[in-house]
Amino acid sequence: MGAPKTVLLTVAALGLAGVAAGALVVYGGLYDVAATQQHFQPVYSLLETAMHQSVKMRARNIEPPRLDDERLVMRGAACFRDKCVQCHGAPGVAQGDIGKSMQPLPGPLVDARHHWKPRELYWLTKHGIRMSGMPAWEFRLSEEDLWSVVAFMARLPDLTPQQYAEATRVEATGVQGAPVRTACGPAAAAAPLRVADAQRGARALYQYACSACHTIPGITGSSPNVGPPLAGIGGRSLIAGKLANTPDNMVRWLRQTHEVDPLTAMPEMGVSEQDAHDIAAYLAALR
Numbered sequence: 065m066g067a068p069k070t071v072l073l074t075v076a077a078l079g080l081a082g083v084a085a086g087a088l089v090v091y092g093g094l095y096d097v098a099a100t101q102q103h104f105q106p107v108y109s110l111l112e113t114a115m116h117q118s119v120k121m122r123a124r125n126i127e128p129p130r131l132d133d134e135r136l137v138m139r140g141a142a143c144f145r146d147k148c149v150q151c152h153g154a155p156g157v158a159q160g161d162i163g164k165s166m167q168p169l170p171g172p173l174v175d176a177r178h179h180w181k182p183r184e185l186y187w188l189t190k191h192g193i194r195m196s197g198m199p200a201w202e203f204r205l206s207e208e209d210l211w212s213v214v215a216f217m218a219r220l221p222d223l224t225p226q227q228y229a230e231a232t233r234v235e236a237t238g239v240q241g242a243p244v245r246t247a248c249g250p251a252a253a254a255a256p257l258r259v260a261d262a263q264r265g266a267r268a269l270y271q272y273a274c275s276a277c278h279t280i281p282g283i284t285g286s287s288p289n290v291g292p293p294l295a296g297i298g299g300r301s302l303i304a305g306k307l308a309n310t311p312d313n314m315v316r317w318l319r320q321t322h323e324v325d326p327l328t329a330m331p332e333m334g335v336s337e338q339d340a341h342d343i344a345a346y347l348a349a350l351r
C-alpha cells in the first residue's frame with residue numbers, strides 16, 4: 065500500500081471516529097446542559113474571544129452620537145433600571161435571582177467601558193448575544209434609548225451607589241411638587257412611519273415570540289402548533305376568520321387583537337406600529 069493511500073485511510077478512519085464520538089455525545093445525551101455545570105476554563109476563554117471578535121467586526125462601521133449629554137445619561141439610567149438591573153445589577157444593587165443563576169453569569173458591567181468601545185456596547189445592547197441569555201433590545205428600546213444606555217454604561221464606573229439611586233428614583237419631585245417618573249420609553253414625538261420592511265419583519269417575528277406559537281416559513285423554530293401555521297397566510301381571504309386580509313387589518317389584528325376578538329387565545333404582544341407594518345409585509349408575501 066502506498067504512503068498517500070495510508071494517509072488517506074487514516075484520515076478517513078479518524079474522521080469516522082470523530083463523527084461517531086460526536087453522535088454518541090449528542091444522541092447518547094452525554095452533554096450536560098445544566099446551568100449549574102460550568103464550562104472548562106479553556107472552553108470559556110475560547111467562547112469569550114470568539115464573542116469579542118465577532119462584536120468588534122460587526123460594530124466597526126457604527127458612528128456613535130455625542131454621549132456626554134447629562135440628560136441622555138439620566139435617561140439611560142432609567143432604561144438600565146427597567147431593563148438591565150435584573151440580570152446585571154447596578155452600583156449598590158444586586159442582580160435578581162434570574163441574573164444570579166444564569167450561565168454564563170452576566171457581569172456588573174462596571175468595567176464594560178474598558179473592554180468595549182461605545183459602538184460595540186451599542187451593538188451588544190441592540191443585538192444581544194445568541195445562546196448566552198443576553199437579550200436583544202432592538203425591538204424593545206428606541207434608537208435614542210439604546211444610545212442612552214450606552215451613555216450610561218460609559219459613566220457607570222464613576223457613579224456612587226447614592227448617585228445611581230438618585231438618578232433612578234421612580235418618583236422624583238417635579239416643578240409643582242407633583243411626582244414625575246424618570247422614564248425610559250417612547251420619545252415624546254414618535255418617529256414617523258417608514259415604508260414597511262419585510263426583512264426587518266422577519267426579525268420582529270421571532271423577537272416578538274410569534275414563532276413560539278406559530279410555525280412560520282423562513283423562521284427557525286420548533287414547529288409549534290399553539291396557533292395556526294402561517295404558511296400561505298398572504299393568500300387567505302380572512303384573518304382569524306374575522307377580518308378581510310389587508311395589510312391595515314393585519315396591523316390591527318397584531319396590535320388590537322382583543323378588540324377584534326375578545327375571546328381569542330392569541331395574546332396582545334405589544335407590537336409597535338412600525339414593527340406591525342414590517343411583520344404584515346413579511347406575512348403578506350407568504351403565499
Ligand code: HEC
Pocket residue numbers: 143144147148149150151152162163166167168169170171173176179185188189193196197198199201213
Ligand atoms: C436576562 C438577563 C439579561 C438582561 C435582562 C440583560 N443582560 Fe446583558 N448579558 C446577559 C448575559 C447572560 C450576558 C453574557 C455574559 C458573558 O457572556 O460573559 C450579557 C452580556 C452583556 C454585555 C457584554 C458584557 C461583557 O463584557 O461580556 C453587555 C454590554 C450587556 N450584557 C449589556 C446589557 C444591557 C445594556 C442590558 C439592558 C438593556 C442588558 N445587558 C440586559 C444577560 C442579560
Ligand code: HEC
Pocket residue numbers: 269272273274275276277278290291292294297302303304305318325327328329330331333335343347
Ligand atoms: C401564545 C401563543 C401566540 C402568540 C405568542 C402569537 N399568536 Fe398569533 N395566534 C394564536 C392563536 C391561538 C391564534 C388563533 C386565533 C383565533 O383564530 O382566534 C392566532 C392567530 C394568528 C393569526 C391569524 C391566523 C389565521 O389563520 O387567520 C395571525 C396572522 C397571527 N396569529 C400572527 C401572529 C404574530 C405575527 C404574532 C407575534 C407578534 C403572534 N401571532 C403571536 C396564538 C399566538
